[in-house]
Amino acid sequence: MSLSAANQLQYHHSAARMSFSTISKPSNGTTWAIHRDSCTHRGSAPPRIRLAPKSSGGGVTADFEEGQLERPKWTGETPLSRLVRALISFKPLYSVMKLGARQVLISTAEKTSIPWRDMTKEILESDVYKEKDSIEDNSIVYPDYYLNPFHAYDEGNLSWLAAAEAEAATMSMVRRAVPSAPSLQEANQIVRGNWLQAIEDHHLKHSGGLQIGQILDIGCSVGVSTRFLAEKFPSTKITGLDLSPYFLAVAQRNDKRRNEGENRVRWVHGNGENTGLPSNSFDLVSIAYVFHECPQRAIKNMVEEALRLLRPGGTFAVTDNSPKSKILQELSPVLFTLMKSTEPFLDEYYLTDLEGVMKQAGFANVQTAMTDPRHTTVTATAPF
Numbered sequence: 001m002s003l004s005a006a007n008q009l010q011y012h013h014s015a016a017r018m019s020f021s022t023i024s025k026p027s028n029g030t031t032w033a034i035h036r037d038s039c040t041h042r043g044s045a046p047p048r049i050r051l052a053p054k055s056s057g058g059g060v061t062a063d064f065e066e067g068q069l070e071r072p073k074w075t076g077e078t079p080l081s082r083l084v085r086a087l088i089s090f091k092p093l094y095s096v097m098k099l100g101a102r103q104v105l106i107s108t109a110e111k112t113s114i115p116w117r118d119m120t121k122e123i124l125e126s127d128v129y130k131e132k133d134s135i136e137d138n139s140i141v142y143p144d145y146y147l148n149p150f151h152a153y154d155e156g157n158l159s160w161l162a163a164a165e166a167e168a169a170t171m172s173m174v175r176r177a178v179p180s181a182p183s184l185q186e187a188n189q190i191v192r193g194n195w196l197q198a199i200e201d202h203h204l205k206h207s208g209g210l211q212i213g214q215i216l217d218i219g220c221s222v223g224v225s226t227r228f229l230a231e232k233f234p235s236t237k238i239t240g241l242d243l244s245p246y247f248l249a250v251a252q253r254n255d256k257r258r259n260e261g262e263n264r265v266r267w268v269h270g271n272g273e274n275t276g277l278p279s280n281s282f283d284l285v286s287i288a289y290v291f292h293e294c295p296q297r298a299i300k301n302m303v304e305e306a307l308r309l310l311r312p313g314g315t316f317a318v319t320d321n322s323p324k325s326k327i328l329q330e331l332s333p334v335l336f337t338l339m340k341s342t343e344p345f346l347d348e349y350y351l352t353d354l355e356g357v358m359k360q361a362g363f364a365n366v367q368t369a370m371t372d373p374r375h376t377t378v379t380a381t382a383p384f
């Protein structure tokens with residue numbers, strides 16, 4: 001995939017006051033630093049967040065620059081967005097685009113050293129199938145939106161192929177988010193590292209000393225975000241919850257292979273809108289890269305469910321596409337058309353005022369920061 005628009009990361013100097021926090025070290029020994037412009041910016045130039053190695057001696061310099069718009073022109077109810085929707089709704093064209101989107105995803109991943117087809121084969125030829133029986137809750141009634149074709153899979157997330165490809169797709173998403181990072185590991189240090197740092201900073205500041213003991217990862221997929229949470233918060237118990245028993249089967253299989261006997265993660269087949277888990281039982285609820293796949297009513301339900309599940313002082317963290325991301329606002333027509341053809345709820349996501357939904361649900365201290373060039377992390381506190 002030509003990610004020319006996505007590669008347009010430029011350094012921007014700002015005289016604004018900056019706050020500063022460090023995250024884990026990349027392999028080359030430098031330390032990444034997040035610099036947040038914290039001036040008020042209404043009516044003036046948009047705020048920018050940049051990330052650079054703390055040591056100024058070369059290395060990757062990325063810029064989390066906001067565009068001039070509230071959201072990309074290709075989303076929501078703009079003429080361009082409606083035109084793209086009309087194109088996609090034309091079935092023969094949709095079938096071609098679906099295949100195109102898939103080819104682009106796989107070839108882009110493999111060009112950046114993500115062995116997509118080998119990873120998929122390894123899962124499909126493993127004993128993963130037996131895990132599904134131990135995890136699946138047959139009483140689950142799937143919401144309508146979850147039964148639609150999705151991500152170019154006719155059965156959406158309810159298929160072995162989608163589950164087997166999910167980890168490679170996640171790696172690819174991370175690489176696309178920071179095209180200037182020289183390796184997946186370094187891209188992860190920005191995408192996952194900054195997300196985790198935003199959570200930790202928020203919790204330290206607003207939790208009133210509540211220790212993080214129990215974490216819930218809603219929409220855990222095959223467990224990649226769950227693994228990052230487990231590493232960041234080592235003395236915690238974690239629940240990974242997802243609606244796809246196929247994804248959870250892969251998560252459980254991978255977890256067993258990685259952490260024999262450790263058992264820190266409990267995998268739960270459930271709906272994040274109504275988990276059935278006990279109220280006030282978690283100190284941190286995280287929802288990573290789920291909301292752009294959901295209609296607005298599901299987003300609202302999940303936010304309300306997170307509030308019910310959190311103890312007072314507990315932290316809620318949502319990370320997902322940033323409507324303000326300059327890269328996303330300037331995505332090429334080919335790329336945004338392909339993306340929209342496999343993500344049916346992007347328009348609803350971009351039209352959702354997430355911070356407003358959280359405040360309305362009753363969350364306090366709602367804060368937003370771009371944590372990489374494409375994504376935003378919104379953190380909030382369950383009131384005392």
Ligand SMILES: C[S@@+](CC[C@H](N)C(=O)[O-])C[C@H]1O[C@@H](n2cnc3c(N)ncnc32)[C@H](O)[C@@H]1O
Pocket residue numbers: 146157170218219220221222223224225226241242243244247270271272273287288289290293294298
């Ligand atoms: C892009 S994946 C999440 C990736 C993962 N959190 C990570 O950061 O690596 C989105 C996940 O949300 C799940 N999902 C969507 N709607 C859901 C719901 N209502 N309840 C639980 N999981 C849901 C999907 O099954 C899918 O696994």
